[in-house]
Amino acid sequence: MLYQRSSALFQAAQKVIPGGVNSPVRAFKAVGGTPIFVEKAKGAYLYDVDGNRLIDYISSWGPLILGHAFAPVLEAVTEKAKKGTSFGMPTALETDIATLAVEMVPYIDQIRFVNSGTEACMSAVRLARGATQREKIIKFAGCYHGHSDAFLIQAGSGAVTFGAPSSPGVTQGTAKDTLLAAYNNLESVALHFEQHPEQIAAIIVEPVAGNMGCIVPQEGFLEGLRQLCDTHGALLIFDEVMTGFRLAPGGAQQRLGIQADIVTFGKVLGGGLPVGAFASTHKIMQHLAPLGPVYQAGTLSGNPLAMAAGYAMLKHLHHHADVFDRLEAKTAALHQGMVAVLDRKGTPYQINRLGSMISLHFTETPVVDFATAALGNNDFFKRYFHGMLEKGVYLPPSAFESYFLNDALSEADIQTTVTALEEVIASW
Ligand code: HOZ
Numbered sequence: 001m002l003y004q005r006s007s008a009l010f011q012a013a014q015k016v017i018p019g020g021v022n023s024p025v026r027a028f029k030a031v032g033g034t035p036i037f038v039e040k041a042k043g044a045y046l047y048d049v050d051g052n053r054l055i056d057y058i059s060s061w062g063p064l065i066l067g068h069a070f071a072p073v074l075e076a077v078t079e080k081a082k083k084g085t086s087f088g089m090p091t092a093l094e095t096d097i098a099t100l101a102v103e104m105v106p107y108i109d110q111i112r113f114v115n116s117g118t119e120a121c122m123s124a125v126r127l128a129r130g131a132t133q134r135e136k137i138i139k140f141a142g143c144y145h146g147h148s149d150a151f152l153i154q155a156g157s158g159a160v161t162f163g164a165p166s167s168p169g170v171t172q173g174t175a176k177d178t179l180l181a182a183y184n185n186l187e188s189v190a191l192h193f194e195q196h197p198e199q200i201a202a203i204i205v206e207p208v209a210g211n212m213g214c215i216v217p218q219e220g221f222l223e224g225l226r227q228l229c230d231t232h233g234a235l236l237i238f239d240e241v242m243t244g245f246r247l248a249p250g251g252a253q254q255r256l257g258i259q260a261d262i263v264t265f266g267k268v269l270g271g272g273l274p275v276g277a278f279a280s281t282h283k284i285m286q287h288l289a290p291l292g293p294v295y296q297a298g299t300l301s302g303n304p305l306a307m308a309a310g311y312a313m314l315k316h317l318h319h320h321a322d323v324f325d326r327l328e329a330k331t332a333a334l335h336q337g338m339v340a341v342l343d344r345k346g347t348p349y350q351i352n353r354l355g356s357m358i359s360l361h362f363t364e365t366p367v368v369d370f371a372t373a374a375l376g377n378n379d380f381f382k383r384y385f386h387g388m389l390e391k392g393v394y395l396p397p398s399a400f401e402s403y404f405l406n407d408a409l410s411e412a413d414i415q416t417t418v419t420a421l422e423e424v425i426a427s428w
Helices: 004-016 071-081 092-104 117-132 186-195 221-232 251-256 304-319 322-345 378-390 411-426
Strands: 038-042 045-048 053-056 110-114 136-140 178-181 200-205 235-239 262-265 276-280 350-354 357-361
Touching: 053 411, 071 304, 092 110, 092 276, 092 304, 110 117, 117 136, 117 200, 117 235, 117 262, 117 276, 136 186, 178 186, 186 200, 186 221, 200 221, 221 235, 235 251, 251 262, 322 350, 322 357, 322 411, 378 411
Parallel strands: 136 178, 136 200, 200 235, 235 262
Antiparallel strands: 038 045, 045 053, 110 276, 262 276, 350 357
């Protein structure tokens, strides 16, 4: 494939945008080469500026569960835009989407909309601190909760891809209140509660991790976190930016049967437009301004265009539960196809999957946390990524990311992907 126009655009972008991208995970630094510049997308496919068609396995990092340019979402946004794009005042639509979200997601009474997953997680932690009157939080190495200071301590996703899991610019004062634990390791969490009695406000966790590849919680892990929080008076925050409305209509809480105290959501609530949200019970949300003293705000929060897109998408998911079964089946088919190819080749690998989140690590050690994810062979990953791209399959450009399948993918697309893997691996 040719990427001449992408290359030229990347050159131009680098002059005026740091690294040529507005989010580091787009920069291809982990895999080398030139980032692909997108012209347009429809259904399961991306069309780049050089005229290449790519089968898309990132779905805008998760939210496009129904595929790109889903017609009801486009119509809703177009109609809404004719009536104005931003007011900084309440609209009825915010209550409509909040009502539907509260109906779909278990254990929540109220939801506050923000503009991104970063904002959602940052606000959820502030709320937890305000509600418990405690300062420390526990996060897991390799989990990524956006780029606010408290979370850039051993973070996953782009932070680890670019070698700065603990970013300069985060003060020691902030870092000292973020305690690190290992994913799937309850002892590492229990130890913090022992060492910091009555100081821990919350545990924040991706219930299915998606920022060190996909890592599935082992049996008893999330239950154990719930129990530790109850025993020690801390709140459990599920970061459902990736899992929300994807693993089930009610997200990971519903799929895995665990109740969190606060849940956060991201772009999925905007049908791909910039939205985030955090949600909880009346009891906890009453601490939030204007009801209570915990402050959180935003002119663009609940933006009409984003709410229209999100509402159209949520309504569809709410009324078409078959989407979730289809996504599961498609991802299982991909999983089986990959296993068959990789087993034949004998390359050491691990595939982790839950629902429509899946990833491949080139290591013989089971990948259960950040330390084991980091054992993956990145040279193999680079060859795999570029080989697949050459065959028209767009995967996340780092092993520290999950794939997100969408409902527009056809059986033929999955078969094309498996065949591409077969050809790529055969050439090694
Ligand atoms: N959490 C997403 C990737 N793991 C965010 C994408 C981005 O940082 O641009």
